[in-house]
Amino acid sequence: MTAYAVMITLYPPERGGIKIKKLSMMNRSKYDPTFEESANTYLSNTQLRKNIGHATHTIREKRKAVVDEMPDWEALRTAGRQIKTRVMRHLDKYLLQMEASVQKAGGHVHWALNADEANRIIVDLVKQKGVQDVVKVKSITTDEIKLNKALAKEGIQALETDLAELIVQLAEDEPSHILVPAIHKNRAEIRELFREKLDQKELSDRPEDLAEAARTYLRKKFINAKVGISGANFGVAETGTVAVVESEGNGRMCTTLPDTLITVMGIEKIIPNWKDLEVFMQLLPRSSTAERMNPYNSFWTGVTDGDGPQEFHLVLLDNGRSNVLADEIGRQTLHCIRCSACLNVCPVYERTGGHAYHSVYPGPIGAILTPQLKGLDNESAASLPYASTLCGACYEVCPVKINIPDVLVHLRGKIVDHKNNQGGIRQKTDPERVGMKMMARAFGSRQRYERGQKLARTGQKFFVRDGMISKLPGKLSGWTAMRDLKPIPEQTFREWWSERDV
Amino acid sequence: MCNSKKEMLKTIRKAISDVPDTEGPDDIEVSRGYLKKGILPQDEIVNLFAARVGEYKATVQRVKQKDLKKVIAESCSRENVENLVIPEEFLKELIPENVSPLYDDSNHPLSHHQLDESDGVITTCAFAVAQTGTIILDAGAGQGRRALTLIPDYHLCLVREEQIVELIPEGFSAVESSVKKEGRPITFISGPSATSDIELSRVEGVHGPRRLEVLIYR
Numbered sequence: 001m002t003a004y005a006v007m008i009t010l011y012p013p014e015r016g017g018i019k020i021k022k023l024s025m026m027n028r029s030k031y032d033p034t035f036e037e038s039a040n041t042y043l044s045n046t047q048l049r050k051n052i053g054h055a056t057h058t059i060r061e062k063r064k065a066v067v068d069e070m071p072d073w074e075a076l077r078t079a080g081r082q083i084k085t086r087v088m089r090h091l092d093k094y095l096l097q098m099e100a101s102v103q104k105a106g107g108h109v110h111w112a113l114n115a116d117e118a119n120r121i122i123v124d125l126v127k128q129k130g131v132q133d134v135v136k137v138k139s140i141t142t143d144e145i146k147l148n149k150a151l152a153k154e155g156i157q158a159l160e161t162d163l164a165e166l167i168v169q170l171a172e173d174e175p176s177h178i179l180v181p182a183i184h185k186n187r188a189e190i191r192e193l194f195r196e197k198l199d200q201k202e203l204s205d206r207p208e209d210l211a212e213a214a215r216t217y218l219r220k221k222f223i224n225a226k227v228g229i230s231g232a233n234f235g236v237a238e239t240g241t242v243a244v245v246e247s248e249g250n251g252r253m254c255t256t257l258p259d260t261l262i263t264v265m266g267i268e269k270i271i272p273n274w275k276d277l278e279v280f281m282q283l284l285p286r287s288s289t290a291e292r293m294n295p296y297n298s299f300w301t302g303v304t305d306g307d308g309p310q311e312f313h314l315v316l317l318d319n320g321r322s323n324v325l326a327d328e329i330g331r332q333t334l335h336c337i338r339c340s341a342c343l344n345v346c347p348v349y350e351r352t353g354g355h356a357y358h359s360v361y362p363g364p365i366g367a368i369l370t371p372q373l374k375g376l377d378n379e380s381a382a383s384l385p386y387a388s389t390l391c392g393a394c395y396e397v398c399p400v401k402i403n404i405p406d407v408l409v410h411l412r413g414k415i416v417d418h419k420n421n422q423g424g425i426r427q428k429t430d431p432e433r434v435g436m437k438m439m440a441r442a443f444g445s446r447q448r449y450e451r452g453q454k455l456a457r458t459g460q461k462f463f464v465r466d467g468m469i470s471k472l473p474g475k476l477s478g479w480t481a482m483r484d485l486k487p488i489p490e491q492t493f494r495e496w497w498s499e500r501d502v
Numbered sequence: 503m504c505n506s507k508k509e510m511l512k513t514i515r516k517a518i519s520d521v522p523d524t525e526g527p528d529d530i531e532v533s534r535g536y537l538k539k540g541i542l543p544q545d546e547i548v549n550l551f552a553a554r555v556g557e558y559k560a561t562v563q564r565v566k567q568k569d570l571k572k573v574i575a576e577s578c579s580r581e582n583v584e585n586l587v588i589p590e591e592f593l594k595e596l597i598p599e600n601v602s603p604l605y606d607d608s609n610h611p612l613s614h615h616q617l618d619e620s621d622g623v624i625t626t627c628a629f630a631v632a633q634t635g636t637i638i639l640d641a642g643a644g645q646g647r648r649a650l651t652l653i654p655d656y657h658l659c660l661v662r663e664e665q666i667v668e669l670i671p672e673g674f675s676a677v678e679s680s681v682k683k684e685g686r687p688i689t690f691i692s693g694p695s696a697t698s699d700i701e702l703s704r705v706e707g708v709h710g711p712r713r714l715e716v717l718i719y720r
Binding site: 051054055071072075076078079082083085086088089090091092093094095096105111112113117161162163164167180181182186187190207208210211212214215218219222223224239241247248249250252253256257267272274275277278279281282285289291292293294295296297298299300301302304306307308316318322323325326328 | 504506507509510511513514515516517518520521525526527530531532533534535536537538554558608611614615618631633634635636641647648649652653670671673674675678681682685686687688689690691692693694695696697698699700701703705707708709710711
């Protein structure tokens, strides 16, 4: 049973309805559990921990090797950060330039304020073509707006063509990693799935055979596809060029073979000039798949006569991104190029896996992006900035130098402020808040601090065993559940100093 | 102007209202301190390219121009290629006698099904990058439209030594004008198609050509 299912059992809709009314401030949206709640469940799944641990460690080592061979890596990171800073501070101008360039190259541009608008635009376009199915290349942005569901509602089947996304789709599962969405499944599990869903009775569990099965299954669909849907890695404002970076060739299939191509691009994917690709196309593959270059990169500019789709639509998506943009510290979150290097080095992600984050953006980047996109009223999203030890490994590997720990701390502050501003008796009596208030008072005056010290020294006598405090009572027990605490010493430095003078 | 566009631009402008009106995009410094031009002599660049392409499990051969046709014939027979797709403006003299050529041209394009039933495709390239073992196609003479190098299972690519540059920035500069002036589609190919989706084991060959062969000639 997944944690999601556990939570639904604990908070069934009929009870949850009442719960939500009672705790309207909590806004437990769609009953997504908090990170802490679901992490417990995922941590006890040993197969999952093994799969994720193996995968993240393998790719971590590989990434290090290909990054270390670059003498100018730090200069590339700096340039990447600066280019993205430039884009974010002038995003309105670049979006207009992008629109003009795409139109000039024969493409159409649509603006979508939120997921519903984007889905409506795409559904209408597909319906105009009178087709029942579309081929799709892996795109987290379309996962974010739940496009497949919106298409299905209108009787249109969206076929995922990336091997991992196909696995996830066939298993009716959710992606758990940005780069390798089926990282939580091992080969035996995949073989069983393909045997059942692709009707392949004689199938070994060699990755080669599993890939061959997917190739055979998808080939016909590609050749006959009328409409393709893709995401975008980069959009070049100056030329209107859109880039898709991939390994399998399904991206090329989806963006080349259908008559009509619809690309959904988050507004933050813009880069100013063609020249800027030379920076990001070095940073991305080495950080992401840990290769010098991934097998295929496609860069297309509008439509080309007699080559590829003859109709091209670009959907520019906001869906909460301008909220992120409005926060001067949080803004750098939008620099993300979705490489997933931060997931692979994260000591939290490698143990819980991606599902515990309840977002299409898991890991450290998800921990800062999700709460900003969904808003701090969403209790599940607001628990994510605490899913970190602040060790900083994510910042060190980030190819565009997003200071994730900085943003995490900033968001934690905002969450506390947000809770306090809600007021009410529940907030006023929150033990953490009361405790922090008392601490602030104590630290605010020397007399109070010293009195507090003396009081604690007397009080702690009941809990000290063999020179350590191993068990605190009540609410404080959480602190000592995982670690011992050193008691306050019999004499402080100041006390010793004043005695010495006398 | 449609409403969503107006609304989006309005919220974005409000979100970045901390940016002074006097600031232009170019006022944000971008220090391009990374390597932009290679330093290796041309013969070492060629060696590096051959080695890097080889690491992607592609077949690499170094040949003299006068032997090209012979080597192409040998490769086709080794790979059991009979029906070979020939892009527009590909040099006819290089097509060996042991294959049945399937000519693709803008007036008579091959269908997706014909491409799927072919045994392979032969193309030239626009440029190549040694640092990453990358072939760059810009749909120029002898390279064909994008579907040609995608659907057939075997891709035989001819790379002239002078087409190889050392670094990625040199590769992007080299095709900049064909994008800006003609809006041509650009494709980077680094080894045969691959996936690492199952337990992160790299498997060559999913949807694109499963076999890539590169003939470097001078």
